[in-house]
Amino acid sequence: MRVVVLGGGFSGVAAVRHLERLLRRRTDVEITLVSRENFFVLTPLLFEACSGRLELRHCAQPIRAALRRARFIEATVESVDVERQLVRTVSFEDTAYDLSYDHLVVALGASTNDRLIPGSSNALTFKTVADALVLRNRLIDCFERADAAADGAQRRECLSVVMIGGGLVGVELVGELTAFADDVLRFYPRIRRDEVGFRLFEAGPRILPEIDAKLAVTAARVLQRRGVDIQVSTAVQSIEAGRVRLQNDTVEAGIIVLAAGIVPSSVASAMPVLHDQRGRIAVDATMRSRSHPQIWALGDCAAIPGPDGRPYPALAQHAVREGRHLANNLAAALDARAPSSFMFRQLGTMASLGHTRAVARVFGLRLTGFVAWWLRRTYYLFQMPRWDRRLRIVLDWTVALFFRPDITRVDLRVEREQEKEAHQLVERASGRHRAMQT
Numbered sequence: 001m002r003v004v005v006l007g008g009g010f011s012g013v014a015a016v017r018h019l020e021r022l023l024r025r026r027t028d029v030e031i032t033l034v035s036r037e038n039f040f041v042l043t044p045l046l047f048e049a050c051s052g053r054l055e056l057r058h059c060a061q062p063i064r065a066a067l068r069r070a071r072f073i074e075a076t077v078e079s080v081d082v083e084r085q086l087v088r089t090v091s092f093e094d095t096a097y098d099l100s101y102d103h104l105v106v107a108l109g110a111s112t113n114d115r116l117i118p119g120s121s122n123a124l125t126f127k128t129v130a131d132a133l134v135l136r137n138r139l140i141d142c143f144e145r146a147d148a149a150a151d152g153a154q155r156r157e158c159l160s161v162v163m164i165g166g167g168l169v170g171v172e173l174v175g176e177l178t179a180f181a182d183d184v185l186r187f188y189p190r191i192r193r194d195e196v197g198f199r200l201f202e203a204g205p206r207i208l209p210e211i212d213a214k215l216a217v218t219a220a221r222v223l224q225r226r227g228v229d230i231q232v233s234t235a236v237q238s239i240e241a242g243r244v245r246l247q248n249d250t251v252e253a254g255i256i257v258l259a260a261g262i263v264p265s266s267v268a269s270a271m272p273v274l275h276d277q278r279g280r281i282a283v284d285a286t287m288r289s290r291s292h293p294q295i296w297a298l299g300d301c302a303a304i305p306g307p308d309g310r311p312y313p314a315l316a317q318h319a320v321r322e323g324r325h326l327a328n329n330l331a332a333a334l335d336a337r338a339p340s341s342f343m344f345r346q347l348g349t350m351a352s353l354g355h356t357r358a359v360a361r362v363f364g365l366r367l368t369g370f371v372a373w374w375l376r377r378t379y380y381l382f383q384m385p386r387w388d389r390r391l392r393i394v395l396d397w398t399v400a401l402f403f404r405p406d407i408t409r410v411d412l413r414v415e416r417e418q419e420k421e422a423h424q425l426v427e428r429a430s431g432r433h434r435a436m437q438t
């Protein structure tokens with residue numbers, strides 16, 4: 001019996017780890033996890049990895065270290081042939097190969113919604129470790145250029161950051177970036193704090209729609225005190241290089257970040273199974289596809305109905321629990337037992353605002369300031385699966401308390417050039433090989 005899990009994020013890794021435990025005596029079941037990277041990212045820690053409070057690698061966990069008996073394959077899933085029960089994957093050397101399955105678990109997550117606003121490719125996104133590194137490099141680059149600029153107007157232009165989207169990701173990121181700016185300013189004596197500008201545009205009537213309205217007001221006040229210009233009910237019409245167009249205005253920006261919602265993985269949306277109107281795989285409450293019983297789906301790429309019929313939100317706390325529950329259901333299905341419905345009541349929502357501040361609603365209690373920030377940090381620290389990683393994170397946080405921030409900009413151009421050269425060499429060699437065969 002072959003169980004293939006696609007996607008090594010929150011839900012996929014949780015499902016495989018739990019399956020390993022449940023099926024430890026079933027030597028007839030082979031579990032394979034396929035993911036694009038050999039690590040999984042604890043996204044709530046990505047903000048601090050971007051600002052440098054946390055070493056970039058420490059917000060991620062190597063997948064192989066988290067697994068016991070499951071096989072891991074680092075490859076990109078291209079498509080799924082549901083009739084032949086085959087997954088088509090491509091490894092990073094462009095070698096394609098197929099994997100057969102008896103049960104398929106789709107946990108491919110989502111990506112930033114770049115279909116909503118024309119010109120979205122001109123903005124940076126914030127979803128992966130690479131995104132965090134790119135944004136960090138761009139920020140440091142802007143500070144360096146502003147420091148060399150001749151006058152205040154040029155400095156302001158370099159140092160204006162526009163955030164599109166006032167949901168959890170947009171707000172948490174802008175909060176962390178204000179803290180980053182305050183920390184690094186000591187290295188740039190020619191730049192004044194009021195020359196660093198942050199603007200946040202939200203199409204809806206308020207920021208943080210995921211959280212209690214009172215806490216959202218508190219969060220907005222905290223950010224505004226730090227100089228963030230928040231404009232709600234303001235839909236961005238289009239994005240150009242270094243410019244954002246609104247209904248009646250155009251805003252120049254040194255950095256534009258797009259955080260205006262997500263769309264399910266394109267591979268999951270393209271699978272010939274039943275989907276909801278947003279392109280998520282339509283599953284029943286047991287997380288089994290409504291059209292193909294040998295396919296299961298969970299996390300951000302699935303529409304899992306809650307007790308009220310509405311799909312559960314795209315959040316990590318849900319994804320992890322869905323992973324464990326799906327593993328129970330899959331193990332039950334393998335034993336010819338009936339799977340059960342997934343039911344989960346959200347424990348709370350927390351949003352970090354940087355500068356050791358956060359807002360949180362936990363078990364019905366509203367928390368703000370340092371307590372909320374500490375609670376959020378501690379909670380996500382324990383979401384990291386292994387103690388070695390947790391220890392590294394705590395060490396980074398401690399070092400960041402006592403020492404100056406790191407403004408090293410890691411340039412990846414050389415590595416990219418080397419990769420390109422290596423690729424050309426392989427192409428040439430295989431061309432020669434083909435020529436010799438003919």
Ligand SMILES: Cc1cc2nc3c(=O)[nH]c(=O)nc-3n(C[C@H](O)[C@H](O)[C@H](O)COP(=O)(O)OP(=O)(O)OC[C@H]3O[C@@H](n4cnc5c(N)ncnc54)[C@H](O)[C@@H]3O)c2cc1C
Nearest residue numbers: 007008009010011036043044077109299300314315316317
């Ligand atoms: C910056 C940020 C901060 C967040 N903060 C919070 C928070 O504080 N609290 C909270 O509850 N939620 C938070 N979230 C949301 C949370 O991260 C997601 O809900 C969660 O990651 C969903 O889990 P998932 O397993 O469905 O997808 P993911 O965790 O995204 O995993 C999908 C996996 O599939 C892999 N993959 C995708 N496509 C392919 C392919 N074609 N081939 C191979 N592999 C592929 C990806 O590389 C990834 O490993 C945050 C999200 C972001 C972006």
